[in-house]
Amino acid sequence: MSIPKIGIIISSTRTTRVGEQAATYVASIAKKRTDLSFEIIDLRDYPMPFFDEVASNAYVPSTNPIAQKWQKKVAEFDGFIFITAEYNNSITAALKNALDYAYPEWNRKAAAYFSYGSAGGARAVQHLRDICVELQMAPVRQAVLVQGNDFFQIINGQKQIKDLGYLENLVEQMIDQLSWWTLALKTARERT
Structure with missing residues (x-):
């Protein structure tokens, strides 16, 4: 079996986003591992229009060439780390749109x-x-949340994510869980 490949998805496309800094930080910890390989995926590189297909690509192939490129990229991976901002109590519109443009690739x-x-x-x-x-994925329990004073210092440029020393152990725990589930699901997918 090949080494499972994990996509680290930057979900915000805003100019002032924190996502790129967070993805770089997570990747710096992840690259120490030998059981998984990692690649940062930036939604800015996939400027899809708002979902406007006949149906999900689970039923009908997408016609948009950028969506097709996105689906091929998602299909390359065995698991994902979503780097997500919270906008109005939810995920970014760019991430929701990217999730909607693929289906079997996430399963x-x-x-x-x-x-x-x-x-x-x-x-x-x-x-x-x-x-x-709903996309038939297996979410892991351990998530890493940057909040409160730490978050405000980061968005105000007073700190960077890498300055928060307590996060490394949390990221390692998250990747440990992700590794177990990724390997289990990859093994099962390859059997069928």
């Missing part, structure tokens, strides 16, 4: 979450978990 793969926001992105993570279940 039977593990998902983990690194979030940030005034409440740590907890509400966004809960919504994202529900969406992932």
Whole structure:
């Protein structure tokens, strides 16, 4: 079996986003592992229009060429770490749109979450978990949430995510859970 491949998805496309910094931080911890390989995926590289297909690609192939490119990219991975901001108690519109543009490509793969926001992105993570279940993914329990004073110092440029020393152990625990589920699901997918 090949080493499972994990996509680290930056869900915000805003100019002032924290997501790129968070993804780089998570990747710096993840690259120490030998049981998984990792790649950062930036939704800015997939500027899909709002979903406007006849149906989900579970039933009808997508016609949009960027959506087709996105689906091929998602299909490359065995699991995902979603780097998600919380906008108005939920995930970003860009992430919801990207999730909607693929279906079989997400199926039977593990998902983990690194979030940030005034409440740590907890509400966004809960919504994202529900969406992932509908996409037949397996959400892991351990999520990493950057909240409160730490979050405000980051968005105000007073700190960077890498300055929060307590996060590394939390990210490692999250990736441990993601690794177990990714391997279990990859093994099962390859049997069928």
